[in-house]
């Protein structure tokens with residue numbers, strides 16, 4: 001089904017293009033060599049001590065053989081994997097010589113598959129430490145990164161997903177692993193299994209996706225959360241709800257602390273998601289007070305990274321894909337709305353830290369304080385893609401094709417004008433704060449999408 005266009009406000013006047021051009025003449029923004037964190041330390045592992053996973057292992061899964069390498073800035077050969085050592089345990093499964101598409105008449109784009117016999121290496125945990133973890137929405141962008149992390153840490157993971165916005169390909173590397181189970185199903189139906197922890201992520205999260213079927217989004221938020229809380233009550237599992245910064249609506253307090261009650265339009269085009277998540281929070285604390293369910297609530301602020309789908313509709317994926325293709329970066333409205341961007345590995349570390357913490361008194365903001373205007377993020381992404389191209393790290397544009405430009409299009413209805421988390425509480429109770437710079441995260445995301453585009457995804 002084609003996605004209906006987002007509602008636009010025709011009365012908002014786009015800012016002059018000249019300002020965008022000034023922004024995009026930003027100086028070189030690219031960092032060189034290994035990925036370093038905010039303190040200038042090389043990032044070798046992600047996650048808190050005791051719960052950390054080597055970055056190279058994670059990258060070996062989500063970066064394709066066609067993704068440019070961070071250190072050499074060069075392309076790996078399209079015929080083989082570039083990762084070595086324990087991280088390289090993937091089975092080659094594409095078009096062997098024998099079954100090459102060229103050898104199959106009339107099948108120009110055929111792909112052959114072999115069954116996987118080896119898996120990425122996972123920790124061996126003593127029985128007492130091994131948890132049975134349910135991740136609803138585990139095939140989605142955020143869910144699949146969480147599943148990777150939990151699998152590497154050695155837990156038993158069950159994923160429940162209806163594949164509305166998630167995809168089986170995000171988890172194909174675990175299918176058949178004895179610690180892993182993938183269930184096609186919808187959280188609006190009850191699920192009868194035995195678990196120790198539930199990460200409840202299931203719900204379309206991009207404004208484009210959640211507005212396609214507003215009633216279904218509300219049903220997922222309400223009935224899905226009700227069912228998963230019922231499961232938590234029966235199994236005495238700890239329950240973590242992925243809530244959102246959208247519960248703050250168009251905030252009148254900036255930055256937003258957890259104590260702020262928000263300013264949400266209860267019947268606008270975004271209300272299906274905003275109010276859905278607000279009722280999901282109310283249900284969660286209802287079960288905690290009434291039935292003693294052990295709950296955690298994470299309010300997630302704008303997150304980006306590999307495995308966002310190219311047509312996801314959100315800022316980073318839209319701008320990166322457009323810049324790589326040489327298409328216009330469309331800024332809705334005047335581009336003055338602000339967002340604070342967090343890289344996905346930081347979010348996963350925050351979610352696990354919250355699940356494992358003793359803090360259950362109320363919601364915790366998980367987000368980055370790196371606030372910038374939409375226009376400034378568009379300019380930054382454009383400049384970064386240009387730099388990576390100039391250094392030969394990603395493919396050049398086809399001959400004759402011009403670099404992307406910023407284009408202003410009408411504003412989106414009820415688009416929150418500014419957003420930045422107050423993360424004092426997360427620092428205090430979880431000892432968590434973002435480690436990745438936006439630049440390092442954007443480079444990783446650009447490498448991911450460059451690999452995807454090279455494979456024709």
Ligand SMILES: O=C(O)[C@H]1O[C@H](OP(=O)(O)OP(=O)(O)OC[C@H]2O[C@@H](n3ccc(=O)[nH]c3=O)[C@H](O)[C@@H]2O)[C@H](O)[C@@H](O)[C@@H]1O
Pocket residue numbers: 204205206207243244245246300301302303313314315316318319330331332333337339374412415416
């Ligand atoms: O992460 C959050 O805190 C919440 O908000 C986001 O919603 P939004 O901030 O509107 O995310 P985007 O769709 O990425 O938009 C960010 C800003 O960029 C603008 N934008 C987006 C895409 C684009 O192509 N052009 C553009 O100008 C939007 O109008 C908006 O002002 C996410 O989509 C929600 O899932 C999430 O819960």
